[in-house]
Amino acid sequence: MVNKKEAVLDNAFGALSSPVRRAMLSRLSQGEATVSELASAHEISLPGISKHVRVLENAGLIRREKRGREYHCRIKPAPMREAVAWLAQHQHFWEQQFDALDNFLAEGGADD
Amino acid sequence: MVNKKEAVLDNAFGALSSPVRRAMLSRLSQGEATVSELASAHEISLPGISKHVRVLENAGLIRREKRGREYHCRIKPAPMREAVAWLAQHQHFWEQQFDALDNFLAEGGADD
DNA sequence: ACTATAGTGAACCATATGGTTAACAAAAAA
DNA sequence: TTTTTTGTTAACCATATGGTTCACTATAGT
Numbered sequence: 001m002v003n004k005k006e007a008v009l010d011n012a013f014g015a016l017s018s019p020v021r022r023a024m025l026s027r028l029s030q031g032e033a034t035v036s037e038l039a040s041a042h043e044i045s046l047p048g049i050s051k052h053v054r055v056l057e058n059a060g061l062i063r064r065e066k067r068g069r070e071y072h073c074r075i076k077p078a079p080m081r082e083a084v085a086w087l088a089q090h091q092h093f094w095e096q097q098f099d100a101l102d103n104f105l106a107e108g109g110a111d112d
Numbered sequence: 113m114v115n116k117k118e119a120v121l122d123n124a125f126g127a128l129s130s131p132v133r134r135a136m137l138s139r140l141s142q143g144e145a146t147v148s149e150l151a152s153a154h155e156i157s158l159p160g161i162s163k164h165v166r167v168l169e170n171a172g173l174i175r176r177e178k179r180g181r182e183y184h185c186r187i188k189p190a191p192m193r194e195a196v197a198w199l200a201q202h203q204h205f206w207e208q209q210f211d212a213l214d215n216f217l218a219e220g221g222a223d224d
Numbered sequence: 225a226c227t228a229t230a231g232t233g234a235a236c237c238a239t240a241t242g243g244t245t246a247a248c249a250a251a252a253a254a
Numbered sequence: 255t256t257t258t259t260t261g262t263t264a265a266c267c268a269t270a271t272g273g274t275t276c277a278c279t280a281t282a283g284t
Contacts, residue, residue, distance in 0.1 A: 006131045017126035018242090019118045022198070029202050035261065048243055050262060055241090069251040069260050084199055086134070087192075090141050130272090147231060160273055162232060167271090181230050181281035228283075234276090241270070246263105253258070 005082060011059035012083040020044065021052050025075065028062060032074045035064075117194060123171035124195040132156065133164050137187065140174060144186045147176075 015021050024038050039049040053073060056062045060079040065072050127133050136150050151161040165185060168174045172191040177184050 006134075009134065010129055010131060013125050014129035016198075017122055017129055019122060022118075022121065026202065044242090045244065046261065047245085047263080051242070071261065080199075086128075087196055087199060090138065157274065158231065159233080159275085163272070183231065226284080230281080231279090233278080237274075239271080244267075246265085248263075249261090251260080254256080
């Protein structure tokens with residue numbers, strides 16, 4: 001193991017980099033859903049959806065549980081915690097930058 | 113434009129999904145650095161490093177400025193703000209899950 | 225004027241990603 | 255029991271990603 005936490009973040013941020021998967025997480029943040037329910041919001045074939053669900057599962061962001069013939073998905077928060085923690089750790093510095101940007105813009109600087 | 117903010121998030125999270133690029137951002141959060149300085153922390157060829165820097169730049173996360181023969185890089189916080197905002201927007205729900213997980217673990221549940 | 229340094233760009237390669245269709249398994253419904 | 259529904263797996267394709275080497279430009283140093 002070189003660094004397990006790094007890999008967790010790789011997978012978490014990687015999973016978050018797709019709008020389809022972010023939409024799935026948004027949906028799941030409002031409660032459990034089946035794969036078909038997750039699919040209904042997108043114009044992607046079911047196997048395609050299944051792959052996205054698998055990515056989220058492999059990233060540890062969700063859990064998939066077979067119940068009857070349906071697969072019910074729900075959020076598994078632990079790795080998201082890592083992602084939030086990473087951002088929070090750097091947010092202090094970013095906020096300084098935010099402040100500097102705000103000041104710059106307030107003084108009429110170009111936005112870029 | 114289907115949804116510009118979505119694309120910003122795609123690129124921001126995508127850039128964050130690489131440990132090399134996260135390390136670069138960590139370094140830059142402590143202050144400006146040249147491409148060579150960013151490279152010194154990794155065993156990757158300079159063209160390889162250049163590509164990572166370009167990814168960060170295209171994601172809008174950093175700015176690259178030529179000064180003499182060196183390229184100085186510094187963090188550009190705006191898109192990071194979007195990423196933080198997205199996570200924050202969902203964090204409420206995740207925190208509920210965190211609490212549920214904490215309770216579950218406190219009751220001796222298996223961690224998985 | 226020559227040489228060394230910082231960094232880019234192009235071409236190339238291997239692997240990963242994101243989608244498809246087709247075939248299948250298991251559970252539910254008729 | 256037959257049929258429908260849910261979802262998976264496998265095979266395939268196109269494009270993207272992450273690395274390399276080689277050639278090059280531009281600036282700095284000698």
